[in-house]
Amino acid sequence: MPLVTERSSSRPSTIAVIPAYNEAAALPAVLAELRHEAPWLDVVVVSDGSTDGTASAARDAGVHVVELPYNLGIGGALQTGFRFASRHGYQRVIQFDADGQHDPREVPCLLDALDQGVDLVIGSRFASGDHAYRVGRARGGAMGIIRLGVRLLSGRRFSDTSSGFRAFSPSMVAYFADNYPAEYMDSVEALLLALRAGFDVVEVPVRMRERTAGHPSNRRIRLAYHFVRLGVVMALSPTRHRSTMRGVTP
């Protein structure tokens, strides 16, 4: 079975990368919906050391599966997905959540932005202005401070810096295959990395749903810890970035 299959769409070949850690409960419905709404899209599920049969659930759905031997965290799982994509000749990547939070009908909307020459498209819950997506106070406050930090560091406003619904251009895929940040809250760091390396980043408004299964990572103490850690990472990132990007040009 060849890994890249023929596609009817005229778009450049695109693959949805779904990092999944113990999402066997939600994954079948998510994959079925993806197949129904976006049948032209190839899918790879990166099981991040799952112990609940996530990988076999994905195999049953007939998508590509990459099974990490132990839990690397979402950054490591995503980088694995980027490598899978670039090795098997996919040009563009859609980052998609395994917990049913993202709506596959919004995927073409992200790809349209890529068609206009953007390198990184972020699907934002908050960009549309109607506050349909609700977050808790602690989480909301943390998000606000991260937004401010990103604005101070990059000089640009982003409404949803931690969104995991993103689309990546071929050059962005090649860059992240080697440089994706492996720490927690990788999405914020990835955004800063892309901006600093001179990639073109835009946000588009998308609808998101509440999670269908799985635990949102909003326990306060853990959130506070990761928040402080991210703050340090962000504050130190100018020097970090020099050492992490060896001779990569966008």
Added chain:
Amino acid sequence: MNTKAHILVSIVSITSLLFILRLVRRRQLRAKYALLWLSVGIVFVVLGVSPLLLDKVAKRVGIDYPPALLFLVGIIFLLLVVVHLTWEVSRLEERTRLLAEEMALLRTEVSALPSGTVEPLVVAPQPPAATSRTGSAADLR
């Protein structure tokens, strides 16, 4: 320092020196760390045997209370060692992460191969008896 304490310190430092030598001889310690701890051990043995040395050095650098010099040097040294170790652990984590990613991708590629395309990894000349190809591929997985 009285004689009893003198003997105690000497015994402790000589024992730890012997322990490190044993680790090195069994190849349980990389040479770079062995060298480090051996020199520490030697310093302790020297100080244990001639405690007056510490007093002299302390006087030379202007520290009135000689044990304070020992603590100062010891803490700075241990701090440097720990910083070095966390640096090494970070590097090792990065490397094992890359290995895990690579391994997972290769496993996916191998299992996507049609059965029978994985040749048995035999370097010696093949025996004349026919070997089951699918069996070998299954064994590799």
